[in-house]
Amino acid sequence: MTRANILCTEHLDLVQRGGHDRVMDLWDEAELPESGEKKTRNRTQRLTQAEESHYASRALDPSAMTPGPDGLLRPEDVSNAVFLGDSMEIGPLLPRGCVDVLVADPPYDLPKNFDGTRFAPMGHEAYLEYTRAWLGAIADSLSPSASLYVCADWRSSSAVYLALAERFIIRNRITWKRDKGRSSSVNWKNVSEDIWFATVGENYHFDAAAVRVRKRVVAPYRDKGVPKDWTEDASGRWRMTGASNLWEDMTVPFWSMPENTDHPTQKPENLVARLLLASSAPGDLVLDPFLGSGTTAVTARKLGRRFVGIERSGAYCALSLKRLETAAIDGRIQGYDGGCFSGRQ
Numbered sequence: 001m002t003r004a005n006i007l008c009t010e011h012l013d014l015v016q017r018g019g020h021d022r023v024m025d026l027w028d029e030a031e032l033p034e035s036g037e038k039k040t041r042n043r044t045q046r047l048t049q050a051e052e053s054h055y056a057s058r059a060l061d062p063s064a065m066t067p068g069p070d071g072l073l074r075p076e077d078v079s080n081a082v083f084l085g086d087s088m089e090i091g092p093l094l095p096r097g098c099v100d101v102l103v104a105d106p107p108y109d110l111p112k113n114f115d116g117t118r119f120a121p122m123g124h125e126a127y128l129e130y131t132r133a134w135l136g137a138i139a140d141s142l143s144p145s146a147s148l149y150v151c152a153d154w155r156s157s158s159a160v161y162l163a164l165a166e167r168f169i170i171r172n173r174i175t176w177k178r179d180k181g182r183s184s185s186v187n188w189k190n191v192s193e194d195i196w197f198a199t200v201g202e203n204y205h206f207d208a209a210a211v212r213v214r215k216r217v218v219a220p221y222r223d224k225g226v227p228k229d230w231t232e233d234a235s236g237r238w239r240m241t242g243a244s245n246l247w248e249d250m251t252v253p254f255w256s257m258p259e260n261t262d263h264p265t266q267k268p269e270n271l272v273a274r275l276l277l278a279s280s281a282p283g284d285l286v287l288d289p290f291l292g293s294g295t296t297a298v299t300a301r302k303l304g305r306r307f308v309g310i311e312r313s314g315a316y317c318a319l320s321l322k323r324l325e326t327a328a329i330d331g332r333i334q335g336y337d338g339g340c341f342s343g344r345q
């Protein structure tokens with residue numbers, strides 16, 4: 001048995017017993033040099049030129065695929081697929097009604113360089129048009145019971161809300177305290193993002209039990225001396241409660257996390273995990289039309305969901321495909337241990 005196998009077996013055992021922190025410790029130790037010297041490593045995933053060409057060549061090109069009788073891509077060709085290209089063009093080629101959940105993290109209305117392609121601020125009206133355009137490109141691929149999650153910052157949030165509300169039923173707005181932001185001498189530091197939650201129709205999947213969170217009990221109420229709806233153990237007094245729309249327990253990926261890459265706006269896997277656990281069942285198809293470093297696809301794979309991702313940068317497609325390969329062997333999601341989100345890293 002190799003060291004990796006032993007770790008995997010120990011990992012499963014620990015996960016079943018809820019020992020997530022120790023799991024991460026084991027992983028850390030496995031990475032240590034022979035001398036046993038303890039030091040924190042920068043784990044940012046980077047591809048060599050050869051790896052980038054190798055993985056990028058595995059990204060799919062819809063124009064090279066045989067379409068179905070309706071001229072669209074065939075359902076079997078979009079299951080666990082990473083497409084290299086523009087969502088505005090590939091979105092309309094997806095089979096009608098095949099997608100169960102959309103997770104979209106489009107460029108915000110900010111200056112940003114995505115692998116050499118510069119995204120320039122366009123202002124509210126133009127960003128609203130842009131959002132309408134990409135939502136229109138993927139709309140027919142959504143099933144009647146699909147859920148949608150669309151990320152935004154404070155500047156782009158109102159346009160995303162308006163564009164979503166024109167076609168879909170808005171259900172909520174999640175606010176994520178991402179905790180990283182630039183200080184300003186003339187403004188408040190921005191450390192939050194919105195994730196709009198909408199559905200196509202009235203019937204949709206929502207598994208609140210799958211995303212319950214552990215909450216410390218501040219005012220422990222007892223009924224005839226017996227704790228009412230809370231538990232006391234060595235870790236203190238706590239109860240499991242429904243997840244709210246304010247998420248403060250997840251950070252952006254940073255350099256010491258194995259999922260970290262050089263993508264400038266990478267989302268954390270545990271954030272996407274919470275969305276997928278609530279709004280999809282195993283085997284469902286998850287669409288991400290702005291795949292970036294592959295977080296949605298990787299998390300979908302780790303949770304037994306199928307995925308279809310679209311990304312116009314070959315380098316980011318390569319990163320996604322490399323991460324997907326690793327995810328097939330190591331299904332851990334940092335901060336989620338198979339039933340419970342373990343809070344801030």
Ligand SMILES: C[S@@+](CC[C@H](N)C(=O)[O-])C[C@H]1O[C@@H](n2cnc3c(N)ncnc32)[C@H](O)[C@@H]1O
Nearest residue numbers: 086087105114265266267290292293295311312
């Ligand atoms: C905000 S990032 C997404 C980051 C992603 N959530 C992650 O965790 O890595 C947006 C991505 O969309 C890509 N992109 C922008 N416009 C696109 C388009 N029209 N079609 C496909 N990809 C696009 C960019 O290259 C960038 O990688």
